Amino acid sequence: MNSESQNIEWKHSWHDDYLKWICGFANAQGGRIFIGKDDSGNVTGLAKAKKLLEDLPNKIRDQLGLMPLINLREEDGKAYLEIIIEPxxxxISLRGSYYWRSGSVKQELKGHALTDFLLKKMGMTWDQVIQERATLDDIDDATIALFKKEAATAGRLPDISGLSAQELLKKLHLFTEKGLTNAALVLFGKDPGKFYPNTFVKIGRFGLNMVDIRFQEVCEGNLFQLLRGVMEQLEVKFLIRPIRFEGLRRIEELEYPVPALREMLLNALVHRNYMGSMIQLRVMDDRISLWNAGLLPLELSVEKLFQTHKSIPRNPLIAEVCYRGGYIDSWGRGIEKITDACKAAGLPEPVIEENSGGVVVELVKASASEKTTSENNGDDFGTISERIRKEFGSEPAKAFEIIRQHPEFTAEQIAEQLVKTPRTIENYIAKLKKAGVIIRRGPKLGGYWEVKE
Structure with missing residues (x-):
């Protein structure tokens, strides 16, 4: 072992603040904490190891209600402790606060992330919760009819043409003896905004920056109505159709591939945090950007989205209905499909990042990605930063510049500079390391970044 990870933490000595780390491991996938090792995993020894071995089990039990296995180990005559925490x-809370281990970082869960975590630990998700104020009168019959038609075409459900709205909702596990679920209203509600105020999508047309807003629209309705309504707004009002000719044939296509736009919007509608803010779609001269509330599942990272990964839906009921209706697949291929559509249209890969408590997906025109950095935003990036910007986006390039100027900075310090989460910065760093432009020298604390110019 030569580095800390999702499941391993090294500490020189014991401090009661490390109960937070134990809490985080227990709430996540479990792990091991070694007391008496430095940040490179070398044994430094632990004074009064036997006394600590006697005291820690009671302290952990009293503070956290856990009974982890604690082993006294020895290497080269130096004693150290191994604390094994099972998921x-x-x-598990510590003095009313809940912690989670993500990558090599311990983080406190708050707000919507805490609500999602508590529901998950209870074996539930937000879309499964019963909306006690709703009745079958709140269900839109036209959307039910549309879904039946789409599902028949998809062939992922047996014949449902003869089912009533109530029977269909029961079959899809959206209606129980206790009432309608949140998912039922998001998918088929006449007016979901009556129950959840931020279910709408806000579309804005900007110039080259976020200050230069030209006009905006708001689309409201259930998920299927929003999918149709937003796509119509984009095609009719917000995007242009450049004209080209193949031989004598006149061809008009949107400036961004429709399959990529549709998949972006579907991903947002299916996987968003419905307790958060509205979906925001920004259309600029050189790019289109979509933000939806809710960070990635703790098991995923931005980097993993571009690799083969399993589907981890935030709203499994909503996702399952959309799958049965033929709107999405169930294999975690959303980003792959967006990327493929962009490549087929001659556009760069989509830019994805976690930002302001949500996820941003951005499509960039080919002409914009080919501009120099100074033409884009006036920032004086070097040649390497220019390449990073083109391959990974502007935020990883900014992180690279901070590392170049402050090689001693940790992920947490870079996060403070860019107003990002440490987890997001770790994703950026992983990309930079994979690209071969930075190398970590020395331990996590006290080490530094070497930039490969």
Whole structure:
């Protein structure tokens, strides 16, 4: 072992603040904490190891309600402790706060992330919760009819043409003896905004920056209505159709591939945090950007989205209905499909990042990606930063510049500079390391970044 990871943490000595790390491991996938090792995993020894071995089990039990296995180890005559924490099936808190281990970072769960975590630990998700104020009168019959038609074409459900709205909702697990689920209203509601105020999509047309707003629209309705309504707004009002000719044939296509736009919007509608803010779609002269509330699942990272990965839906009921209706697949291929559509249209790969408590997906015109950095935003990036910007986007390029100027900075310090989460910065760093432009020298604390000019 030569580095800390999702499941391993090294500490020189014990401090009661490390109960947060134990709490984080228990709430996540479990892990091991070694007391008496430096940041490179070398044994430094632990004074009064036997006394700590006697005291820690009671302290951990009293503070966290856990009984981890604690082993006294020895290497080259130096004693150290190994604390083995198993993943807990119930939420574990420390003095009323909940912690989670993500990558090599411990983070406190708050707000919507905490609500999602508690629901998950109870074996539930937000879309499964019953909306007690809703009745079958709140269900839109026209959307039910549309879904039946789409599902028949997809062939992923048996014949449902003869089912009533109530029977169909029961079959899709959206209606129980206790009432309608949140998913039922998001998918088929006449007015989901009556129950959830931020279910709408806001579209804005900007110039080259976020200050230069030209006009905007708001689309409201259930998920299927939003999908249709937003795509219509984009095609009719917000995007242009450049004209080209193949031989004598006149061809008009949107400036961005429709399959990529549709997949972006579907991903946002299916996987968003419906307790958060509205979906925001920004159309600029040289790019289109979509933000939806809710960070990636803790098991995923931006980097993993571009690799083969399993589907981890935030709203499994909503995702399952959309799959049965033929709107999405169930294999975690959304980003792959967006990327393929962009490549087929001659556009760069989509830019994806976690930002402001949500996920941003951005499509860039080919002409914009070919401009120099100074033409884009006036920032004086070097040649390497220019390449990073083109391959990974502007935010990883900014992180690279900070590393170049401050090689001693940790991920947490870079996060403070860019107003990002440490997890997002770790994703950027992983890309930079994979690209071969930075190398870590020395331990996590006290080490530095070497930039490969």
């Amino acid at each position: 807990s099936t119930v939420p």
